[in-house]
Amino acid sequence: MKRSRTVAALVILTMLLLYVSERISVVNVGYDIEKLKSQKVKLERERDEMKMKLSSLTAPERIAKVATEQLGMVPPKQGQVVLVRVEPENPKIGNPPAPEVRLAKYEPGGRWP
C-alpha cells in the first residue's frame, strides 16, 4: 500500500518535471524563432539594398555614360548591326504565329482595378 503510493507520487513528480522542462524548451525555441525572424528581416533588408544598388547601377543612362566616357565606346553606326531573318527548317515545329488581334484577358473573377 505504502509502496504503491510512493510510486504514484514519483510518477506525478516526473510528469510535472517533464511538463516544466517542455515548457522551458518551448519558450527557448520561441526565442530562437524570434531571433531567426529578425535575422531574416535583416537579410531581406540587405537584399533590398543590393537590389536597389543593382537597379541603379544597371540604369541604361549610367551604362551609356560609363561606356562612352570611361571606356571610349561608341554606339554602333548604321550597318554595323545586321539582323538576319531566320526561317525555321520545319515551320510546323515551333510556336504558332500570334493571332492578329488579342482580346483582353482577365483572371476569372479578377476585376481590373
Place this chain on the structure above:
Amino acid sequence: MKAADPYRGRCLAVAVLLMLGFVAVLFRLFDLQILQAAELTAKADRQHRKSVTIEGARGGIQDRHGKVLAMNMDVPSVFGVPTSLDDPSSVARDLAQVLPVRAVEIEKRLKQDRSFVWIARKLDPEQGRQVEALSLGGIGTVLEGRRFYPKGPLLAHVLGFAGLDGQGLEGVERRYEQVLHGDKQLVIMERDALGRTVFPKGLTEQGPTPGHTITLTIDEVIQYIAEKELEEMVAATRAKGGIVIAMEPRTGAILALAVSPRFDPNSVRDLSADRWRNRALTDAYEPGSTMKIFVAAAALEEKRMAPDSLIFAENGAFQVANTVIHDHEKMGWITFAQMIQKSSNIGAAKTGIALGQEDLYRYLKAFGFGERTEIDLSGEMAGLLKDPRQWGKRSLASISMGQEVGVTPLQLVTAMSAVANGGWLMKPYIVSSIRDASGKVVAEQGSQVRRRPISLETAQTLTGILEGAVTKGTGIRAAVPGYRVAGKTGTAQKIDPKSGHYSPTLFVGSFVGFVPADHPKLAIVAVIDEPHAEAWGGVVAAPVFRRIAEQALPYLGVPAGEPVKVAFTLEPGVGVGESVRVQEQ
C-alpha cells in the same frame, strides 16, 4: 496534578501570531486577486504586451522585362526622447556631424517638452548606422519604408511618385494606389522582462500583406532611347519642351513615354506641379498637318478621293469664308497622294469640303479625337473636337488642316496606330499585369479593340501614301535606312496667350509615323514645343523619330526589310583580340 507546561503560553502566542500573519496574507491575496484583479491584469498586460501597427511594404513597379523602376526599402529614421536627455546641446552637436540637419535645429527639437520628436526621417542606411554607432542615450532609430526610384528621372512622368507617408500622389503610383499599398495590421507582441518577444504569439499569425507588384508595358531601353533623343533635340532647338510616345500598334501597349523637361521623382519637394504633369495626355494642342492623315483616311474610306484624284491647289492661295488659306509652296494641279506628301493646306481644306461636316466629324470621332483614350493613367484630357453644330464657316477647312481642334499626343499616336493596325483602333494601356507578393498573377491586361474606323484596304492605301510622305515629301528626315517608314509631319502655330491670335513666332513641330510600314512594330509620335529658329515638324520632330526608330528596331530584333548595303570588312592579318578597323563600303 500535572505540572503546567511552562511553554504553553508562548506556544499559544506564537500560534496566534502566525494565524494573524496568515490572515493578513489571505486578506492581501483576496485584495490583489479578487478586488484589484481587473486593474492589475491590465497593468501587467501593458507592461509585457506591446501593440504595434505594421504596414506591409508598398509593391514595386517594373518594366516589361522585370527591371525595377520603383521599389520600397526600409530605411532608418532618427527620433529623440527629450525628457530623458540631460544635455541636449552636446547630443545635437554629435548628431549634426552625421545627419543632414543643422545642430541648432536638432537642439531646438530636443528642448521641446515632449516625450518623442523626429530628428530626421527616411535617411540612407549608412547614416542610420552612423547614428547607432554614436550610441547616444535618448536617441534611437526606427525603420520606415521609403520609396526609391533607382533609375532617377527615367520614366518619371509615368511613374509619378509617392509621398512621405507612402501614398501615391502622381502617375502610376496614384492611379494604382489601391493595389500598390500594403495592408496595415495591428500586431500584439508579448515581451519578457528583458524586452524580448515571447513565443508563441506571432508564429501562426501572418504579417501584413505587402502591396502588389505592377509590371508595365514600358521597355526600359526604348524609354531611355526616347528620352535621350528627345532631350538632345529639345536642347539643340532650345525648345520649351517636348513629348515622345512609342506604341506597339498591334496591341496599343505603350513602349516608351517621354516628357521633356524631365524631373527626378526621388526629390520632388521643390518642384511645381507643372513639372511633373504628364503632358502627353493632359495637354491638348492644335496638331496642324498631322490631322490630314485622318481627313485623308475618311475621304478614302468614303471613296470621295483616290490616291490619283486630282486637286487644284489654287497656286498657293485659297479663299474660304472671307479668309485666305495659304500653302507653304505654290502648287497647281496635284494628286490626292501629293496633297498629303507635300502637306498642302488648300488640298486638305478641299478634301474636307468634299467630305462635308457630318462625315468629317464622324471619322475624327471614330479615330478617338475629342474623347479620352481610356489609358490607365490618371489626368487624361479628352482634347477638343467641337460638335458640327458649333462649327463656323471656316471650321470645315480649318479642322481639315488641323486647326480648331485640340488633340493630345497620346490620341495622335493611338489614331496613327489604327492606320498601322489595318484599321483597328486599340485602347492604349501601360500596365500589363499585377502580381501579389508570392508572384501569382492577380490581374492581367492585354490588347483591347475599341472600334474600327477604316477598312484594311483604306489603311493599306493610306500607308502607301504616307510612305511617300517620308521618301519624297516633308518627312524625309524621318527615313530610317533599311526600313520602310510611313508618317506625316505637322507644324502648328500656337495661339499667343497675349493677343489671342496665332503667333508668328511660337510653333509646335511634330511627326507621327510607324515602322516598318509593311508589318508595323513601332508607332511613334514626336512633338517639339516652341523650338527656336526653324520650327518645321520635318526639321525638328522627324529626326527624333528616325533616331529612336533606328536604335529601337535592331533592339526589338526587327530585321531591315531591304538588303543592307553597308557592310564592313576586316583587314587581312587582323587577329582575335586586336583592334579591328571597321570600314564602311
